[in-house]
Amino acid sequence: MWCSGASGTPKGHSLAAARRRPPAIPGWVTRCSYRWNVTLVVDAELNPAQQEVLDVLGASRDSWPQFEPGLRAELRHELEVTLEPLAHALERVGAAPRTFTKHDLSSIHGCEERFMAEHAAGFPGWSVPKARGVVAHKAIELSMHVRDEVVPLHLVDEALARLTEKDSGLGSWMQTITEFDRAELTGEAVDRVSKFVECWPKLKPAWRPVLESKLIVDLCDERVSLRGKVDLTLGMAQGTAAGKVLVDLKTGGFAPEHLDDLRFYALLEAIRLGVPPRRVATYYLDAGRFVPADVTVDSLFSAVARVVGGVQVLVELVAGGRPAVLRTGPACRWCPLLVGCETGRLSIGDGG
Ligand code: SF4
Numbered sequence: 001m002w003c004s005g006a007s008g009t010p011k012g013h014s015l016a017a018a019r020r021r022p023p024a025i026p027g028w029v030t031r032c033s034y035r036w037n038v039t040l041v042v043d044a045e046l047n048p049a050q051q052e053v054l055d056v057l058g059a060s061r062d063s064w065p066q067f068e069p070g071l072r073a074e075l076r077h078e079l080e081v082t083l084e085p086l087a088h089a090l091e092r093v094g095a096a097p098r099t100f101t102k103h104d105l106s107s108i109h110g111c112e113e114r115f116m117a118e119h120a121a122g123f124p125g126w127s128v129p130k131a132r133g134v135v136a137h138k139a140i141e142l143s144m145h146v147r148d149e150v151v152p153l154h155l156v157d158e159a160l161a162r163l164t165e166k167d168s169g170l171g172s173w174m175q176t177i178t179e180f181d182r183a184e185l186t187g188e189a190v191d192r193v194s195k196f197v198e199c200w201p202k203l204k205p206a207w208r209p210v211l212e213s214k215l216i217v218d219l220c221d222e223r224v225s226l227r228g229k230v231d232l233t234l235g236m237a238q239g240t241a242a243g244k245v246l247v248d249l250k251t252g253g254f255a256p257e258h259l260d261d262l263r264f265y266a267l268l269e270a271i272r273l274g275v276p277p278r279r280v281a282t283y284y285l286d287a288g289r290f291v292p293a294d295v296t297v298d299s300l301f302s303a304v305a306r307v308v309g310g311v312q313v314l315v316e317l318v319a320g321g322r323p324a325v326l327r328t329g330p331a332c333r334w335c336p337l338l339v340g341c342e343t344g345r346l347s348i349g350d351g352g
Pocket of ligand 1: 343344
């Protein structure tokens with residue numbers, strides 16, 4: 001067994017389960033547990049949603065799963081060996097080096113026709129829907145260090161100012177947007193930040209919170225690169241004990257690929273650090289609810305298989321000339337190809 005301890009036993013996180021047990025103490029601080037207990041008593045004015053955050057993400061140090069030190073090398077080896085012939089095939093048609101993000105993998109495993117259209121078009125540029133998450137995360141990051149009362153609009157204003165000054169593609173776009181786009185961006189970011197502040201306890205520096213944490217794994221002599229950016233990480237590993245949790249903050253509702261996205265991030269973290277996160281979770285801000293999953297060796301290797309499967313599909317489409325497969329689903333409603341796609345229109349009841 002690679003992993004021992006409580007890794008295969010998800011902790012109950014339902015309200016009923018939470019009522020049965022005493023309030024959880026976050027487990028990623030060990031030396032100061034007494035001070036933590038006291039702090040939590042002082043900060044005890046948590047609403048039920050905030051308490052649930054502690055219940056779902058917290059765990060005592062002795063329950064953290066241990067992972068074998070060789071896991072990192074084994075995951076990398078599995079990826080390198082299976083991707084090598086695919087990287088070679090991509091190179092032959094000039095499609096390597098190639099970077100894969102969680103969005104690429106979700107797209108490849110969804111409608112191939114849409115993926116190929118996006119692949120050909122490249123990055124479409126920044127827009128309000130693309131920028132609102134970055135602005136909100138910057139504002140949440142600032143909220144950790146504000147000593148006065150946290151006012152979401154003030155945080156978002158400050159985040160906008162700082163991001164606009166940055167020497168980046170996003171900064172350049174923000175310098176040129178209209179007053180109305182800026183107003184829309186502000187409103188959408190304030191909505192996210194307000195919900196976060198309402199539903200989460202204030203992030204304490206001792207929890208080691210990091211917003212927009214980048215993860216990079218280069219493989220096969222840098223011909224294939226896997227990249228991610230985690231919305232929020234909390235805690236850290238100690239030795240080979242997994243103490244970190246990764247959180248994706250989302251508006252809208254649940255989709256199965258959200259868990260796949262987080263398993264992909266867990267895989268990148270496991271290869272980067274040698275110890276995977278203890279738990280991953282999607283937090284739905286509009287609903288104030290978690291969908292968490294414990295990280296296991298099996299889930300890491302299933303993430304490996306999903307990466308390899310995605311690269312394989314890309315090779316079949318761009319190097320093998322296989323026709324792209326249409327796959328209908330809820331995403332057809334906002335697909336840019338919908339107007340010309342009869343299959344997609346029929347699937348959403350718009351045959352005309
Ligand atoms: S409308 Fe649906 S089926 Fe058609 S290309 Fe878009 S995602 Fe695919």
